[in-house]
Amino acid sequence: MNQNIFVRRFAVLCILIVLISLATVVQTSFLSPSNIQDILTQAAPLALVVLGQAFVILVRGLDLSVASLMASIAVMATAFNATSNAMIPVIFVVAIVVSAFVGLVNGFLVTKRNVSPFLATLAMMIVLQGIRFYYTQGAPSGSLPDGFRFLGTGRIMGIPINVLAFALCFCILGWLLHKSSFGRKVYITGGNPTAANLVGIYADRVTIICYVICSVMAGIAGLFLVGFVGTVDNWVGRGYELDAIVACVIGGVALTGGKGTLSGAAVGALILILIFNIVIILGLPVQAQLIIKGVIIIVAATLFSKASRA
Template sequence: MTETATQFQGVPLAGRLRGFLVPALLALLVITASVLQPGFLSVRNLQDIAMQTAPLAIVVIGQAVVIILRGLDLSVASLMASVAVLATAFDATSNAMIPVIFGAVILASALVGLINGWLIARRGVSPFLATLAMMIVLQGLRFFYTQGAPSGALPQGFRFLGAGQVAGMPVNVLALGLCLVGLGWLLHGSTVGRRIFITGGNPRAADLVGIRSDRITILGYVICSVMAGIAGLFLVGFVGTVDNWVGRGYELDSIVACVIGGIALTGGRGTIWGAVTGAFILVLLFNIVIILGLPVQAQLILKGFMIIVAAAAFARSARS
């Protein structure tokens, strides 16, 4: 029996139909935006939206893993800014240093995730408090090092990674595709993925069947932090500058995107594909706000509204 069939087994029809609501909402938003702005469906505009969404979607992939594990990570945005500062610390202008910078960022991000996971799985700290504390610590370290303004240089190749194209496809979207395929397989097609879902659905039951739920939880937070670190570098390339607030707001946006995409905040349910679709929905909503000429505060109202609607829809389908 396939993983998809296993997930649908015993799920009421209403719960199954809900899986089609997310792509349907995405299609509806695309149609709405194209009506409001006739040039919305131009190749150039769609490329711009995809490039805008890719860094957030990479963060969302990691956030989805920890939410499936009944957690959340509030430190992702602070980590994105911190790895951007770390990248400038090399003060490198040669593109040959890009692999070195990526390696350093992945190692540093994995260490952050390891600490988050250890605090939560081994010391019993709540995910909210552990990752909130990490967010503050990273912010303090970042400001201590930069004294308020990063001053190092980045290789020009980062601009290509964040805003360049290969055969008409944005490079950061290709990176998103690789992350989506890799983490999608890990979560939905491997033994580790099944253990993640079992642990998220019922940690006590996971322990009883011999799954080391603490190790699975730590792994989940490492994955989340590594995804955030990688996203931070691509976001720097996209915006073209480094400051102490790169990725600001992504901690909330990534959680909202997961909820919109059907990831259950109670753990154990959801798909990576749905979460990434939620990221595209969120960015499309923001674009529609701009098209309509509404104030930026309307984005916050939309975020709150989408959380309420998505959470209510999940709660109803779970009771069905």
């Protein structure tokens, strides 16, 4: 096996193992089932966003609007003021449709109007934020059916439900990316859009679908996160846009497009959440998370950059 591929595939896993061993040494209860359940419950919403973000990064894009979309979807879900659990599927369908529309606009701007993904999604982030705040006037109210709380924090046979949801999405998207013909098109488009067009792939269409996938995943993550937090506020998921990109980079998805796997990205998300957890176990101030995150981003990116150039 080529050394570069080796680094890409297994460096992430090594980091993960080192982190877990470190945490276990510091605190023996780290590997207890309840702590693992907690960590996974926390990681699931971010991991959902990361799955979508990975698709966009694979086609040389970037989606800065995911966190803003998550909060907007969360606010929208509570706006129904639903009390009956029968409304949950309706809320999910509406959320997915709205998110898909947002993704469509992002994708359209990037492909058809040739706007740089950074700017298109940055603008989308600000627009969504403005609409959300205007609707809530800064103080969101509204309520969710009880079932949402169960979706966000509940467990089936000890496995958190949002982790199950993540597993389901991971299987579907993993099949799509690594087994279906669409997945091949994603890699070709990300690797070389011009070549993709020349071999008869509608690169624009593939790119737009990736943006839609990303936004839909963010919308679903928003619903699970608002279920996890229990109350809605205007900043649900704040910072997830950058964390999601960072998780992808740690997981070996190259920002230049066309390189990386979905499982790598998911492990990246897990590493990020583990780091946050370890900072707390070590008794460091919460703010130290930011410093450690910053160092990890640069180090991980450097490692992958060196590996791909060597």
